[in-house]
Amino acid sequence: MQLIPCPWCGPREEVEFHYGGQAHVAYPAESAALSDEEWAKFVFFRDNPRGPFAERWSHAAGCRRWFNAVRDTRSYELLAVYRPDQERPVTT
Amino acid sequence: MTTGNPPARPGADLPDHPSFLWRNPDPATSYDVVVVGGGGHGLATAYYLAMVHGITNVAVLEKGWLAGGNMARNTTIIRSNYLWDESSGIYEHALKLWEGLEDELGYPILFDQRGVLNLAHSLQDVRDSVRRVNANRLNGIDAEWLDADGVKEVCPIINVSPDVRYPVLGATYQPRAGIAKHDYVAWGFASVADRLGVDLIQNCEVTGIETAGGRVTGVNTTRGRIAAGKVALCASGHSSELAAMAGIELPVQSHPLQALVSELLEPVHPTVVMSNAVHVYVSQAHKGELVMGAGIDSYNGYGQRGSFHIIERQMSASLELFPIFARAHVLRTWAGIVDVSPDASPIIGLTPVDGLYLNCGWGTGGFKATPGVGDCFAHTIANDKPHPYNEPFTLERFTTGALVDEHGAAAVAH
Ligand SMILES: Cc1cc2nc3c(=O)[nH]c(=O)nc-3n(C[C@H](O)[C@H](O)[C@H](O)COP(=O)(O)OP(=O)(O)OC[C@H]3O[C@@H](n4cnc5c(N)ncnc54)[C@H](O)[C@@H]3O)c2cc1C
Ligand SMILES: [Zn+2]
Numbered sequence: 001m002q003l004i005p006c007p008w009c010g011p012r013e014e015v016e017f018h019y020g021g022q023a024h025v026a027y028p029a030e031s032a033a034l035s036d037e038e039w040a041k042f043v044f045f046r047d048n049p050r051g052p053f054a055e056r057w058s059h060a061a062g063c064r065r066w067f068n069a070v071r072d073t074r075s076y077e078l079l080a081v082y083r084p085d086q087e088r089p090v091t092t
Numbered sequence: 093m094t095t096g097n098p099p100a101r102p103g104a105d106l107p108d109h110p111s112f113l114w115r116n117p118d119p120a121t122s123y124d125v126v127v128v129g130g131g132g133h134g135l136a137t138a139y140y141l142a143m144v145h146g147i148t149n150v151a152v153l154e155k156g157w158l159a160g161g162n163m164a165r166n167t168t169i170i171r172s173n174y175l176w177d178e179s180s181g182i183y184e185h186a187l188k189l190w191e192g193l194e195d196e197l198g199y200p201i202l203f204d205q206r207g208v209l210n211l212a213h214s215l216q217d218v219r220d221s222v223r224r225v226n227a228n229r230l231n232g233i234d235a236e237w238l239d240a241d242g243v244k245e246v247c248p249i250i251n252v253s254p255d256v257r258y259p260v261l262g263a264t265y266q267p268r269a270g271i272a273k274h275d276y277v278a279w280g281f282a283s284v285a286d287r288l289g290v291d292l293i294q295n296c297e298v299t300g301i302e303t304a305g306g307r308v309t310g311v312n313t314t315r316g317r318i319a320a321g322k323v324a325l326c327a328s329g330h331s332s333e334l335a336a337m338a339g340i341e342l343p344v345q346s347h348p349l350q351a352l353v354s355e356l357l358e359p360v361h362p363t364v365v366m367s368n369a370v371h372v373y374v375s376q377a378h379k380g381e382l383v384m385g386a387g388i389d390s391y392n393g394y395g396q397r398g399s400f401h402i403i404e405r406q407m408s409a410s411l412e413l414f415p416i417f418a419r420a421h422v423l424r425t426w427a428g429i430v431d432v433s434p435d436a437s438p439i440i441g442l443t444p445v446d447g448l449y450l451n452c453g454w455g456t457g458g459f460k461a462t463p464g465v466g467d468c469f470a471h472t473i474a475n476d477k478p479h480p481y482n483e484p485f486t487l488e489r490f491t492t493g494a495l496v497d498e499h500g501a502a503a504v505a506h
Contacts, residue, residue, distance in 0.1 A: 001400060015401050019390035021345070040491040044343040044434045048332035050394040073346070073392050 006059045007067045007081050020056030022046040023068040024088065050074055054088050057081075102356045103379040106273075107200050113279050114158075114286035119293050122319035123151045125473060126311055127326055128298045128334060130154025131163040132274070132459060133451055134326035135281040136466025137473070138290045144467070145474040148289035153313060155297035159278030162328050163459070165396075165428035167351050167385045169364055169375065170460040171208045171269035173228050173235055174501040178484035179437065180231040185481050186464025187268060193463055199280035201272050202378055206363050208269035209243060209250075211413075213258040213369040220500055221264045228266070236265045247363050249416055256412055258370050271364065271375055277462060301337040301448070308338070308447040324449040324473050329394065329429025331452035338445050343490050344431040344453050347388040348398035352406075352425040354417075356380035365413065368500075372409035382420060384410050388430060388456060398427045430455045435489075437496040440469060440482040449473050450487060 003011040028034050028042055047053065053073050058066045070079045070091045079091040125141060127134045130152045141147040154160075170190055172183035194201050212221045221237060228235035238245075239262045240252040252260045286292055293315070300312035301323060310319040327334045329346045357380050366373035374384045386406035389398035403425050411417055433439060433453035438461070440451045451469050454461065468479035478486070489495055 014399055021392075036491050036493075040343075041341075044490040045341055046343075046345060048342070048345050048392065050330075050333060050346075053392060055392070071391070073394050076391075076393060076395055 002076065004057065004069070004078060005081050006062060006065075007083050008063050008065055009059060012059065012062055016059060016061040018058040018060040020058055020066065023054040023056045052079055052091055106202070106378065107276075113283035114292050117291045117293060119151060119153070119296060119313070119315050119318050120291065121317075122310075123291070124149040124321045125324060126150075126318060126320035126322070127152045127324045128311070129161070129326035129328065129330075130158045130282075130292060130294065131161045131326060131328060132159060132278055132281070132462040133328070133454075133465050133469070134324075135159065135278055135285060135292075136462050137324060137326060137451070137469045138292075139281045139285040139288075140467045140470035141474060142285055142288035142290055145470060147474060150285075150289075151291040151293055151318065152285070153296045153298055153311070153318070154292070154294050155314075157294050158282055158292060159275065162428040162430060163274055163278050165351065165426055166274055166459040167373070167375070167383050168271040168274050168459060169208065169269070169366070169373065170203070170272060171266050171364075172233055172460070173208070173210070173224065173264060173266045173269065174498050175224050175227055176496050176498065177231060178496045179498055179501070180228065180233055182464050182468065182481040182485070183461060184231065184233050185467070186461045189463035189467060190272065191268075193277075193280070197280035197284055199276065199283065201276045201280055203270065203272040204378070205268050205270040206375075207246065207265060207267045208364040208366060209238070209247060209263040209265055211243070211263045211365065211367040211369070212261050213367065214261070217369055218261050221262065224501060225264050234266055234268050236267075238263050238265050247361070247365060249360055249414055250365060251413055251415055258412070260413070269364065271377070273378065274459060281466070298334065298337070301334070303338060303445055303448075306446055308445055322447045322449065322473055324451065324469065326451050326469075328452065328454065328458070329431050331431050331450075335443075335450065335452075338443070338448055340443055340445065340450075342439070342452065342487070344433050344439070345392055346394055346429050347391070347432055348393040348395060348427040349385070349388045349430045349456050350398040350402055350425060350427040351383065351385035352403060353377070353381040353383050353423050354420040355423045357382065357420065360416065361414075367409070367413065370409040370412060372406040372413070374410050374414065381423065382417065388432060389427075394429055396427050396429060432456070435495040436498040438465070438485050439487050440465065440485045441472060441478045441487065442476070443487065
């Protein structure tokens with residue numbers, strides 16, 4: 001089973017984690033001013049890259065904290081994990 | 093010692109492996125229609141373009157070999173018992189086409205209407221199921237609600253005892269549902285399309301979509317540039333990448349979806365059983381393998397493989413439902429990449445680019461639609477206007493809010 005390195009707990013088995021989709025999707029600053037197209041983008045459209053993807057995970061059966069990871073969607077290799085308050089690290 | 097006749101080899105009644113069923117042409121410099129993706133949907137679309145609309149200057153471009161994507165990997169469940177009128181339209185249209193497809197293609201596809209049971213394990217399941225049965229009947233789709241004894245009658249090997257963790261309280265039953273042999277379906281469409289003049293071009297990856305003045309003009313491929321009057325995307329798990337080549341964003345996410353088969357067993361399982369609640373579905377293939385699957389792996393992935401705990405969970409769920417499978421062995425597991433849409437319904441139709449057409453978002457359940465979507469998508473391409481059955485399934489519905497939410501009928505149930 002794949003090990004996912006929780007930034008707080010260290011490497012744990014994948015079954016302990018819950019997937020949260022694309023990271024760094026901010027809630028619209030002026031939500032009342034959004035057009036239908038902009039709402040659609042925010043609610044339904046997410047990046048879907050073949051390659052490195054910054055995404056959210058929660059250590060649901062562990063410390064229960066959320067964090068971000070950059071994972072390659074081709075190899076499933078975790079290139080970096082980082083806390084939600086940190087910038088996306090540069091990965092190669 | 094004398095022996096009687098040896099038992100028939102499993103699958104002895106199946107047709108022989110075919111010799112060549114289509115030419116293997118080099119791409120021409122230009123086509124009226126280029127279909128991207130040589131899975132079931134692309135092949136069926138090309139077939140109906142040629143057969144119904146007389147459009148034969150068509151190429152199907154496939155980056156690998158024909159029907160080696162999800163068409164080769166799905167568990168072949170065919171049914172039309174979805175909840176909403178929009179879905180009933182296209183899935184039932186497909187089921188009616190399946191019922192005549194073997195004759196139409198002149199090729200055996202082993203379409204077998206052995207029925208499908210969608211199990212209910214909780215009061216909420218029961219209510220949702222009965223509602224869906226009523227909705228199906230109003231749409232002229234065969235559907236029945238069965239209690240646990242009725243389930244046992246249709247499928248004697250299922251455990252309906254009340255002392256399991258999630259007892260079977262009943263099921264919806266669609267007798268006209270069933271399975272077909274996925275490879276033969278693809279080969280049938282491919283061979284007739286080829287005979288009608290369609291070029292099926294393998295090992296030809298589309299790497300760019302050319303447009304001029306808001307209109308599609310051709311594609312770039314690993315085998316050179318190909319001019320095209322119209323381009324139709326049928327790329328399932330890779331749809332986001334292809335649409336992005338024309339500057340179009342899609343609301344789909346690509347996930348691994350796994351399945352597995354056992355070794356060949358005597359026929360024990362007469363129908364198809366699906367359970368959203370314990371999260372597994374099982375049928376027995378013509379040759380005798382138990383075929384089972386469950387939901388997608390949670391994470392995005394293009395790797396055509398998933399996590400092993402997904403397989404373990406579906407096996408434990410199937411053992412609870414079918415204790416007699418305890419001694420069966422897993423022979424093979426695999427995954428495909430499925431394009432999951434927000435409302436578990438497909439996206440089929442026109443795009444902001446003239447002459448570029450979109451068919452994606454079928455996620456875990458597009459095999460059953462193969463002839464239906466082929467017919468409707470071909471109509472959309474030929475007339476530059478959606479067929480009434482795919483009219484509700486626009487890309488714009490995510491902006492207007494007119495979603496077709498089929499999570500209840502589609503979730504684990506492909
Ligand atoms: C494990 C599993 C079980 C399933 N079970 C069921 C089921 O029981 N019932 C059901 O109804 N559905 C099921 N499905 C879903 C079904 O398989 C798909 O919805 C359907 O096959 C998608 O249409 P397709 O056949 O055209 O896709 P595919 O066969 O995936 O065809 C798409 C093709 O596009 C090609 N392609 C991609 N990018 C490019 C490019 N750039 N250039 C050229 N070609 C390209 C790919 O190589 C591929 O061959 C299942 C799927 C999986 C993975
Ligand atoms: Zn943790």
